[in-house]
């Protein structure tokens with residue numbers, strides 16, 4: 689199975705290990721440098737989700753269509769899609785508005801052994817051109833889009849998706865019940881602790897992402913995907929407060 693997956697470079701994330709002045713989290717050069725280690729140690733299930741994106745892409749990529757990875761970062765999800773696509777006439781496009789991410793992503797794509805061409809765009813996913821799509825991935829990206837722009841984006845993706853095409857949407861979610869919210873958040877923080885993050889790192893990261901990573905409930909996501917033009921939405925993965933959904937357009 690997965691020949692792709694985690695990019696090779698693994699520099700340890702110590703960005704929040706010493707006291708820093710409060711500042712919103714940004715995908716800048718310092719984050720891009722440690723990102724493979726950061727996301728693997730911060731997102732429960734990330735190392736399972738990446739190879740499954742390959743499996744899902746294999747099932748849904750259509751001949752002569754476009755496949756998009758929106759918020760591609762260093763290209764882990766892009767490479768999973770690349771290895772899942774068996775049609776040589778598919779056009780695979782990765783989009784990210786962080787130049788630090790795109791520069792490094794180019795390097796990882798060049799190192800990968802698949803010959804399927806990948807186009808990288810350093811653009812805002814809210815503005816990037818989308819058409820004739822069979823598989824689109826938003827792997828932990830929508831959560832960073834301002835909530836009042838999310839409906840527009842998902843509607844545009846649904847409109848650009850061919851019959852039988854899909855959107856893979858992975859997100860950190862919040863829960864309707866305060867009790868469940870507390871339990872799942874505690875378990876997520878325990879996961880980070882088990883991966884070597886200190887209490888200081890966990891709490892400083894939490895403050896840094898508070899205003900920029902806005903989680904919504906599963907019900908909000910499902911309702912928006914259906915209203916936007918997808919015909920079926922299912923959860924194919926969940927670990928604590930991190931889920932991945934598959935939104936499908938009927939044939």
Ligand SMILES: C[S@@+](CC[C@H](N)C(=O)[O-])C[C@H]1O[C@@H](n2cnc3c(N)ncnc32)[C@H](O)[C@@H]1O
Nearest residue numbers: 715759761764765784785786812813827828832
């Ligand atoms: C958590 S990372 C995505 C991880 C990646 N998909 C993976 O599987 O490894 C979120 C990415 O989305 C990008 N991003 C956030 N908002 C964006 C926007 N409006 N347009 C383009 N990229 C965006 C960030 O720069 C960042 O690289």
Ligand SMILES: O=C(O)C(=O)C[C@]1(C(=O)O)C=C[C@@H](O)C=C1
Nearest residue numbers: 726727730731828860893897901
């Ligand atoms: O929720 C957290 O604590 C996280 O660190 C999550 C998260 C994410 O889901 O994207 C936040 C920022 C980084 O991209 C890596 C992980």
